[in-house]
């Protein structure tokens with residue numbers, strides 16, 4: 001049985017006192033966050049993440065804020081604009097490392113060995129960090145029902161290639177009416193998979209699902225076929241990515257169940273919270289920190305869809321699955 005610490009008053013330091021790694025003198029401590037898409041207002045506020053950074057520094061470590069680039073076109077597609085947006089959202093108090101680099105291609109293959117994957121494509125500089133804190137916003141998600149630490153670890157640390165392979169079971173598609181046949185994607189495609197004849201198309205026998213073309217098409221003519229992977233498949237793939245990371249790193253987990261919205265922080269618009277704030281959950285156990293937050297949120301009035309993620313996370317033993325909730329207030 002795992003311990004999960006809870007505080008309605010957001011006693012971040014109190015939770016960290018219970019789950020922190022100990023002395024981290026001279027170590028680099030990566031903090032996986034989500035800076036919020038442009039227009040999003042309900043991501044975990046920078047002031048809370050700063051308290052985590054201050055705590056790490058008091059224990060002798062160097063905190064670095066970690067993220068990866070997103071699959072779709074936008075401010076968070078490239079490291080430079082991603083960092084600029086992060087600073088606009090108040091994350092200007094610590095170094096930021098976009099783990100897959102400016103173009104989203106810096107990656108490391110982590111072994112998995114489960115039903116969906118033999119390897120997972122993780123942001124290339126993650127191995128530089130001695131310890132990891134996954135600081136997540138607990139809320140709803142179109143694909144997985146809810147999103148907390150499993151999603152932030154699995155999808156959140158994946159490169160764009162990894163994200164494409166989680167989201168879709170077939171290569172990207174070109175929307176002919178959006179394409180102006182500029183040829184940029186053809187030049188960058190290492191699989192020689194794109195042709196711009198009368199109807200531009202991607203040859204699925206040649207495409208390596210690297211996702212580069214999606215990121216570089218300024219006309220947003222190349223899209224991810226989200227419908228090609230079921231909710232169940234995509235949820236299980238995220239669990240496998242989280243599993244791969246967990247096997248290679250020492251992590252602790254925080255779920256901020258505040259500003260709880262129906263959809264995730266990748267939505268480029270302000271969303272209204274659907275319920276009152278619940279509080280902060282912290283644990284060394286990935287599955288149970290999500291389970292505890294999910295159950296407490298349900299008790300407080302909203303039941304997010306969860307069975308695909310939770311059932312598979314239990315199956316691959318992402319955590320204990322049973323927990324003792326310890327209230328720190």
Ligand code: SF4
Pocket residue numbers: 174178179180181182183184185186196200216217218219220221222
């Ligand atoms: S980059 Fe976009 S607009 Fe240019 S040829 Fe490729 S799909 Fe068409």
Ligand code: SF4
Pocket residue numbers: 171172188189190191192193194202206207208209210211212213214
């Ligand atoms: S995903 Fe990669 S390999 Fe496939 S068409 Fe696009 S650039 Fe080429």
